[in-house]
Amino acid sequence: MSNNTFQKVLVQALVLGLLPFGIIACSAETAENSENSFTSETPEDYGDLLLTYEETDNQEFEDIRAALEESAFFDDLIIEINDEMIFTEDINVEFASCGEANAYYNPEDSTITMCYELIADYVAIFEEDIETEEDYINEVIDASSFTFFHELGHAMVDQYDLPITGNEEDAVDNFATIVLLDVYGDDYGVLSGMLQFEDDAEVEQESDVEELAFWDEHALSSQRFYNTACLIYGSDPDAFNFIIEEEYLPEDRAERCEEEYEQKSEAWWTLLDPFFK
Numbered sequence: 001m002s003n004n005t006f007q008k009v010l011v012q013a014l015v016l017g018l019l020p021f022g023i024i025a026c027s028a029e030t031a032e033n034s035e036n037s038f039t040s041e042t043p044e045d046y047g048d049l050l051l052t053y054e055e056t057d058n059q060e061f062e063d064i065r066a067a068l069e070e071s072a073f074f075d076d077l078i079i080e081i082n083d084e085m086i087f088t089e090d091i092n093v094e095f096a097s098c099g100e101a102n103a104y105y106n107p108e109d110s111t112i113t114m115c116y117e118l119i120a121d122y123v124a125i126f127e128e129d130i131e132t133e134e135d136y137i138n139e140v141i142d143a144s145s146f147t148f149f150h151e152l153g154h155a156m157v158d159q160y161d162l163p164i165t166g167n168e169e170d171a172v173d174n175f176a177t178i179v180l181l182d183v184y185g186d187d188y189g190v191l192s193g194m195l196q197f198e199d200d201a202e203v204e205q206e207s208d209v210e211e212l213a214f215w216d217e218h219a220l221s222s223q224r225f226y227n228t229a230c231l232i233y234g235s236d237p238d239a240f241n242f243i244i245e246e247e248y249l250p251e252d253r254a255e256r257c258e259e260e261y262e263q264k265s266e267a268w269w270t271l272l273d274p275f276f277k
């Protein structure tokens with residue numbers, strides 16, 4: 001991941017004509033003065049993201065914790081986000097053992113929990129690519145970053161009272177994809193996210209149709225895979241042409257992915273604009 005900052009995306013959005021200049025230049029005034037504005041008033045900055053890594057007795061989880069601590073990837077990322085973003089109260093970010101392969105945001109105590117079990121499962125998908133200590137550290141980071149931004153998306157929807165139409169789970173998948181691409185240009189993190197959905201989709205495809213969780217808040221992994229692939233491809237069809245060439249995404253869907261990406265990227269950066277420092 002590069003050292004680009006969150007703020008740079010606003011410049012990029014301006015260059016691409018994604019955001020009207022007025023919103024960027026004076027978001028607070030826009031909110032106060034325009035009856036038609038849906039942007040929130042910029043709140044006071046009373047909070048930060050607070051990062052902790054829980055120690056465990058499990059050697060595999062300790063290896064993951066050591067990789068995370070040694071790289072300082074999330075430590076640096078969180079310093080950068082705290083520098084750029086307003087939070088009205090602290091949000092805990094805990095890497096911990098949960099007894100299940102999961103990650104979640106709990107609005108009751110404003111805590112994002114990233115379970116070592118989930119990271120271990122995702123690192124296992126890319127086991128073949130791991131030859132050196134450095135490869136391992138990179139895979140741990142790539143396996144964690146999409147999920148972290150998905151959960152941060154939930155935390156922002158909660159704390160900023162963001163208006164979301166459609167399914168929030170889909171919206172924060174989009175946020176994770178867009179922030180990794182737009183702010184960090186992080187191909188590995190975002191492609192790791194896509195391939196994690198593909199891996200889960202393979203399990204679904206081996207199940208009977210009636211066993212699939214159509215009732216779940218989350219779309220099926222097969223759908224999350226295609227939706228994520230579409231946004232990645234749509235963000236830069238030339239750079240991500242392999243998504244079509246290697247038939248990750250059918251051409252019928254790919255046709256409108258550039259528009260899908262622009263619509264969702266613009267929506268997210270417009271919603272978040274009042275919350276940049």
Ligand SMILES: [Zn+2]
Nearest residue numbers: 150154169172
């Ligand atoms: Zn979620």
